[in-house]
Amino acid sequence: MSTEFQGGVLAELTRNGLVESIHSGHLIMLNADGSVYKTKGNADLPIFPRSSVKCIQASAMVRNGLKLEPRLLALVEASHSGAAMHQEAVLEILKGAGLQESDLQCSLDKPLGDAERIAWGEKPATRLAMNCSGKHAGMLATCVVNGWDTKTYLSADHPLQVAVLAEIESLAGAKVANKTFDGCGAPLFALTTRELANAIRNITISKNPVHVEVMNAARAFPEMVAGEGRLTTRTMQSVPGLFMKEGAEAVEVASMSDGRTLVFKISDGSWRAFGAIMHAALLEWGITTTEEALNVYGGANIVGGMRAVL
Numbered sequence: 001m002s003t004e005f006q007g008g009v010l011a012e013l014t015r016n017g018l019v020e021s022i023h024s025g026h027l028i029m030l031n032a033d034g035s036v037y038k039t040k041g042n043a044d045l046p047i048f049p050r051s052s053v054k055c056i057q058a059s060a061m062v063r064n065g066l067k068l069e070p071r072l073l074a075l076v077e078a079s080h081s082g083a084a085m086h087q088e089a090v091l092e093i094l095k096g097a098g099l100q101e102s103d104l105q106c107s108l109d110k111p112l113g114d115a116e117r118i119a120w121g122e123k124p125a126t127r128l129a130m131n132c133s134g135k136h137a138g139m140l141a142t143c144v145v146n147g148w149d150t151k152t153y154l155s156a157d158h159p160l161q162v163a164v165l166a167e168i169e170s171l172a173g174a175k176v177a178n179k180t181f182d183g184c185g186a187p188l189f190a191l192t193t194r195e196l197a198n199a200i201r202n203i204t205i206s207k208n209p210v211h212v213e214v215m216n217a218a219r220a221f222p223e224m225v226a227g228e229g230r231l232t233t234r235t236m237q238s239v240p241g242l243f244m245k246e247g248a249e250a251v252e253v254a255s256m257s258d259g260r261t262l263v264f265k266i267s268d269g270s271w272r273a274f275g276a277i278m279h280a281a282l283l284e285w286g287i288t289t290t291e292e293a294l295n296v297y298g299g300a301n302i303v304g305g306m307r308a309v310l
Helices: 002-005 050-063 070-076 084-096 114-120 131-145 157-172 193-205 207-220 231-238 272-286
Strands: 008-015 018-030 038-039 179-181 185-189 241-245 251-255 261-266 295-298 299-310
Touching: 002 241, 008 038, 008 261, 008 272, 008 295, 018 193, 018 272, 050 070, 050 131, 050 157, 050 193, 050 207, 050 241, 050 251, 070 084, 070 131, 070 207, 084 131, 131 157, 157 185, 193 207, 193 251, 193 261, 207 241, 231 241, 231 272, 251 272, 261 272, 272 299
Parallel strands: none
Antiparallel strands: 008 018, 008 299, 018 038, 018 261, 179 185, 241 251, 251 261, 295 299
């Protein structure tokens, strides 16, 4: 199993022309019509998509009555940096539902963004600062709309979570392979990278008003989906029509409005090759972005760097 899980080489770190380290994993790229353009590793090995499926979770909420302006809906789909604008927006969602910060049941954490975490300093972790607090606020607000219990909203058999599972399986066109809980405390479901790619492509090209609303919100407010300086936000801002969302343990999904879709999972859980892989994948779609250089230094001189192997 361990050898199979490693997958194919997706990126190499070089020093003076010699490969010093590699990042392996599983990758699939779909053409606009849904046919497979490229795979590496094993596209049929189940993985946990982590936060890369927040747009699907948000769709289940909107389908069940959640009504938010696009800026706030984008935050429901976010792994936000924990900036003031993010935390204040979470409180807006809660206030609109007649709730408060103490109703959140996500895990305690400090801000995810590097600058935000440094600025946070030694203050204790909070649920509001946790990067999934927008999703949890959306879940709670959906419960209020439907009269569902807000104390047990993270239980796998809660009506909200049953609806989320149905949305995921419907878009993926497959039954999930494993059911557990994510780091934030919400139910988490395993899919293969192929099934995840199908789900992201399907929600991207869908004409269903729920899906259109969710995807348009993320594209319109990429600063809410991640945060200032983050790869997701910068790339979405620079590429019209791009949707992009990362997940913990090095999962990435991306799609263009015409249905072209990219999904990859890096087996060692490291995010450091994300920029190189995204830059290379977008180039294969004919889209040029500013290269996300990860340089290797010999003293003050650049002697190598990270490169994608697609």
